[in-house]
Amino acid sequence: MPDVPAIRLTQLTKLFGAVSAVDHLDLEIGAGEFFSMLGPSGSGKTTVLRCIAGFEKPTSGRIELFGQDVTGRPAASRDVNTVFQDYALFPHMSVIDNVAYGLRVRGVSRQERRLRAAEALARVRLDGFADRRPSQLSGGQRQRVALARATVVEPKALLLDEPLGALDLKLRQQMQVELKQLQHELGIAFVFVTHDQDEALTLSDRIAVMNNGRIEQLGTPRELYEHPASRFVxxxxxxxxxxxxxxxxxxxxxxxxxxxxxxxxxxxxxxxxxxxxxxxxxxxxxxxxxxxxxxxxxxxxxxxxxxxxxxxxxxxxxxxxxxxxxxxxxxxxxxxxxxxxxxxxxxxxxxx
Structure with a gap:
């Protein structure tokens, strides 16, 4: 079903007490699209991502993944994976065991999971680092391990919560190129949350500029930059x-x-x-x-x-x-x- 979006949000709302973090948001993200949610702290972008991932339960609204309603499903049963800013690697495990962990949880045999983990490491140019521990890697290398771990289970969409925020400028620019190449290679939807407008303009096919829990403007990087619709954008x-x-x-x-x-x-x-x-x-x-x-x-x-x-x-x-x-x-x-x-x-x- 080529016309079915990877992700569809319908009137998504999330309240924290009296605060409306996400306010009746409608959004469609295409399969194979690199989509970014850009906005300042408190704009609602991370809350939207957490609702898609299943880490937050929306107050109201509907979440569909490839045409299936997953609003009430737990995170583990959604065919998406998430990469966080803090990497969340297991310090006592080797790099390859970190990458293979999701396959292990899914009951994949040891031989197959090591083979697939090695392939995932090769995709992020870390094939010579399989036996190292996370503490022996640089920040950029640890982030690539996190990407390999998230993609080895072959999710239909990858959610990225400010994954480059902890890196220095030069490394962040290098990782932007690698992230875009990885997305092209995998051909799946990437949903990228950031407050860095240069990062969003560099990476994205489309960008939703978030403000006060709503989309202020949605468009391509060129459309947003050349034709801003509002003072905020x-x-x-x-x-x-x-x-x-x-x-x-x-x-x-x-x-x-x-x-x-x-x-x-x-x-x-x-x-x-x-x-x-x-x-x-x-x-x-x-x-x-x-x-x-x-x-x-x-x-x-x-x-x-x-x-x-x-x-x-x-x-x-x-x-x-x-x-x-x-x-x-x-x-x-x-x-x-x-x-x-x-x-x-x-x-x-x-x-x-």
Whole structure:
């Protein structure tokens, strides 16, 4: 049944006392899709994952896995597996015994489970580490063992609860590539929970941006970044310059709420003569970040904006704070935010 989603949630709700952690959520995740739930702490993303896994019982609503209602089933009888941030490896067992543990619980013979565990270790490039203990491995290696253990039982979907959160930046970036390759190789649905928007944009086929137990926006990484629907999405997924109320009228000549990404702005030391819209201002600070330079500019019209430049504009490196500059943009890069989110009347947020 190719049209049956791997996971379907219908009006899923989870209450903790008077707090609504998940609020009547509807969602479908396709078989073979790398799907991410992105949001800040308390947005409900981990609670949704735990409900899918069977670790939390929903207050109301329905959970289907490949067309079967599993809402009332215990975790052990659901054909999914979970990878946690803390790895949860058995310290007294060898790597291969850790990986084979799920097969052992399922009654698979010793010879078959060692063969399948060895194959799973090879998939995550740890075939030479079978006899080591977890304490003899690096953080990235332990995370790969956890992935091998979760996939060796051949689940129909893999749930990942911020699995890269404990790794340093370089290792996390390396593991992102390996995780995407593993998902392609296995061809099963991955449901990935993270608060790291760069991670979600890098890995995902689609992303649900979570806020207050609901999906604020659902789409591909490009759709979310290029066309944020609300103030919350524009501000959480990447960095945005936000304009509303009097600032929108003063800078853009328009009423409403709008966003412009920092890399869509162009900075010059003389007034723009190309006819593109723009505004004059004063340079507050230049922040060197290796491959890019972020310029913070106070516009004469009031708001503070960020301009992100690629670090190939060497002639801009000498700009000092206090320099007069001109910021310009294309009307095509101005995004109107159709949902105002948390912005209240008269509130004007200055991006930094």
């Amino acid at each position: 524009a501000d959480f997924v990447g960095t945005s310059n936000l304009f509303a109320g009097g600032q929108a009228r003063a800078v853009l000549g328009r009423d409403g709420e709008f966003s412009i990404r920092p890399e869509k702005l162009t900075l010059a030391t003389v007034a723009n003569t190309t006819g593109s819209p723009g505004a004059a201002g004063t340079l507050v600070e230049s922040i060197y970040a290796g491959s890019s330079i972020r310029r913070v500019v106070d516009l004469d019209a009031g708001p503070r904006v960020s301009v992100l430049e690629s670090n190939d504009r060497l002639h801009r490196g000498e700009l000092d704070p206090g320099a007069r500059v001109h910021v310009s943009w294309s009307d095509d890069d101005v995004r109107e935010l159709t949902s105002a989110g948390e912005l209240t009347s008269g509130e004007e947020r200055q991006p930094s």
